[in-house]
Amino acid sequence: MFLQKILESYPISEDYLLEILLDIDKQKENHYISKEEITLISNHLGIKESHVCSVVSFYTLLSTNPRGKYIIQICKDVPCYLNDDFNVLKTVENELNIRVNDTTRNQKFTLEYTACIGCCDEAPAIRINNITYTNLTKDKVVNIISDYKEGKHD
Amino acid sequence: MIEQIELTKRFNKIDPQSINDFLEFDGYKVFKKVLTMNSNEIINEIALSKITGRGGAGFPVSIKMSSFANETGVKYIVCNADEGEPGNFKDRYLMEKDPHQVIEGILISAYSTGASKGFIYIRGEYSKSIDIIRHSIKEAYKNNYLGDNILGSNFSFELEIRRGAGAYICGEEFALIESIEGKPGRTRVKPPFPTQQGVFNKPTLINNVETFCNLPFILRIGGNEYSKIGSEYATGTKLISLTGNVNNKGLYEVPYGRTIREVIEILGGGVKDNKEIGMVQLGGACGAIIPESLLDMDIDNEKFAIFDSKMGAGAIIVMDESFDLFDILLKNMEFFQHETCGKCMPCREGHIQVLNLIKKFVRYSATKDDYLSLESLANVIHETTLCGLGQTSMTSILSTIKFFQEEYQQRIRESLFKEGY
Numbered sequence: 001m002f003l004q005k006i007l008e009s010y011p012i013s014e015d016y017l018l019e020i021l022l023d024i025d026k027q028k029e030n031h032y033i034s035k036e037e038i039t040l041i042s043n044h045l046g047i048k049e050s051h052v053c054s055v056v057s058f059y060t061l062l063s064t065n066p067r068g069k070y071i072i073q074i075c076k077d078v079p080c081y082l083n084d085d086f087n088v089l090k091t092v093e094n095e096l097n098i099r100v101n102d103t104t105r106n107q108k109f110t111l112e113y114t115a116c117i118g119c120c121d122e123a124p125a126i127r128i129n130n131i132t133y134t135n136l137t138k139d140k141v142v143n144i145i146s147d148y149k150e151g152k153h154d
Numbered sequence: 155m156i157e158q159i160e161l162t163k164r165f166n167k168i169d170p171q172s173i174n175d176f177l178e179f180d181g182y183k184v185f186k187k188v189l190t191m192n193s194n195e196i197i198n199e200i201a202l203s204k205i206t207g208r209g210g211a212g213f214p215v216s217i218k219m220s221s222f223a224n225e226t227g228v229k230y231i232v233c234n235a236d237e238g239e240p241g242n243f244k245d246r247y248l249m250e251k252d253p254h255q256v257i258e259g260i261l262i263s264a265y266s267t268g269a270s271k272g273f274i275y276i277r278g279e280y281s282k283s284i285d286i287i288r289h290s291i292k293e294a295y296k297n298n299y300l301g302d303n304i305l306g307s308n309f310s311f312e313l314e315i316r317r318g319a320g321a322y323i324c325g326e327e328f329a330l331i332e333s334i335e336g337k338p339g340r341t342r343v344k345p346p347f348p349t350q351q352g353v354f355n356k357p358t359l360i361n362n363v364e365t366f367c368n369l370p371f372i373l374r375i376g377g378n379e380y381s382k383i384g385s386e387y388a389t390g391t392k393l394i395s396l397t398g399n400v401n402n403k404g405l406y407e408v409p410y411g412r413t414i415r416e417v418i419e420i421l422g423g424g425v426k427d428n429k430e431i432g433m434v435q436l437g438g439a440c441g442a443i444i445p446e447s448l449l450d451m452d453i454d455n456e457k458f459a460i461f462d463s464k465m466g467a468g469a470i471i472v473m474d475e476s477f478d479l480f481d482i483l484l485k486n487m488e489f490f491q492h493e494t495c496g497k498c499m500p501c502r503e504g505h506i507q508v509l510n511l512i513k514k515f516v517r518y519s520a521t522k523d524d525y526l527s528l529e530s531l532a533n534v535i536h537e538t539t540l541c542g543l544g545q546t547s548m549t550s551i552l553s554t555i556k557f558f559q560e561e562y563q564q565r566i567r568e569s570l571f572k573e574g575y
Contacts, residue, residue: 115238115322115493118280
């Protein structure tokens with residue numbers, strides 16, 4: 001149902017594939033593109049399923065595997081590293097009890113690395129779904145994660 | 155005054171979501187003036203300004219524009235807002251704090267070159283920039299700055315957003331074009347260049363966000379006046395993303411010709427906790443790493459040529475003495491190994507091998523042979539890859555081989571010592 005709505009919001013032209021995929025990812029609670037959706041998209045745009053797959057697998061913001069409701073992205077580039085005096089990654093890993101690239105059992109959180117998110121002037125920074133959190137301290141990270149755990153962003 | 159505020163003059167003074175604020179602050183005024191000029195006059199002003207592209211490659215803007223203007227038929231303008239180079243955030247600020255300035259620059263380019271459609275390609279991670287630009291485009295349509303017969307003229311122009319989805323390579327012009335077409339972002343073989351065959355194989359003019367933002371400024375004061383700002387090598391102002399271990403990280407606008415040291419000391423307030431500068435990386439992960447002794451160099455592309463590098467998009471990443479060179483190189487190489495598109499062999503395979511070699515240096519198990527392999531591999535990747543990613547990814551290694559040779563030699567000696575135990 002929601003997929004049809006997304007498909008209809010764009011002209012039927014294959015160059016909108018990436019836009020469509022990003023919209024689906026955003027709408028789905030577990031942020032992934034399913035096999036059925038790939039078939040529907042390819043039929044709608046008149047392109048091969050393999051082409052849709054190649055696009056999904058090329059771009060790191062997209063996934064064919066179910067992920068958590070909240071995707072926590074930790075910046076792993078130099079400007080954040082230089083300002084990270086408490087180890088952001090370890091802190092988040094400890095709070096969620098998972099390692100990077102894992103999803104929590106309750107499907108609520110997925111922990112990923114990201115390339116620079118352009119918040120280097122307020123480093124260190126992380127991104128949770130569409131929100132960036134900057135100028136992080138250990139306490140701040142713990143509070144942010146506990147807010148999400150308690151459902152304050154649900 | 156070391157700064158010169160031109161492109162950032164409306165920052166924090168207007169509500170970026172309000173076209174009225176922009177209009178009250180001289181917004182679209184230059185575009186209205188441009189509508190009374192012809193293509194040659196406009197491109198001539200831009201040629202007089204001697205402005206070069208602000209995305210990293212530093213190519214003269216007017217040459218690209220005039221060759222694009224000569225193309226006929228359907229043509230596209232693309233604004234490259236896929237700012238993914240670590241350490242850079244200027245384009246995000248330009249979009250989030252003065253979005254209509256970007257649109258005004260795109261409009262000037264489109265009108266002067268006869269393009270009828272444009273795309274702003276924004277990286278998917280920049281959610282806020284996407285929302286703000288999307289809103290601004292809507293407002294511009296409502297007020298007839300976009301659409302048919304703009305402001306009653308014969309000029310019509312459509313503009314839409316395309317989002318990236320987390321691929322650094324899409325900042326490369328042909329990878330970006332592929333991505334706009336809904337494909338994986340893998341580059342194409344040049345020539346033909348985008349100005350001849352770009353989006354949907356039609357002539358396409360691609361410029362960086364900051365480049366577009368310079369156009370209203372150039373046409374407001376005139377190309378001649380503009381060319382007086384800056385140094386003998388580069389004209390205008392440059393947005394500098396200053397990060398790392400400095401007291402005042404942030405975005406600064408300075409005329410070309412300021413030295414790196416001035417930016418770090420005066421604007422950045424020096425290094426945090428009174429430590430010494432260990433290294434400075436220029437441009438981002440694809441830029442040179444230089445020692446403190448070279449900081450009196452001007453910010454412009456000509457001077458940077460001495461280490462086969464460019465100023466890039468304007469990042470200055472300051473690292474204090476406590477950081478290890480090889481840890482930094484490891485971060486850089488992990489980045490490129492992840493971001494290579496895999497199309498050409500030296501880039502796809504080379505980065506894996508370079509990463510393995512750097513890991514040996516990090517773990518104190520590097521030999522003289524490892525060093526020689528690293529040096530030759532870095533040169534091969536630099537010289538043989540298809541696009542800018544691999545051509546620049548080795549700059550941090552090649553520059554440190556030149557400027558931090560002793561660190562490499564010492565690490566090899568220490569590795570031997572460690573092996574002995």
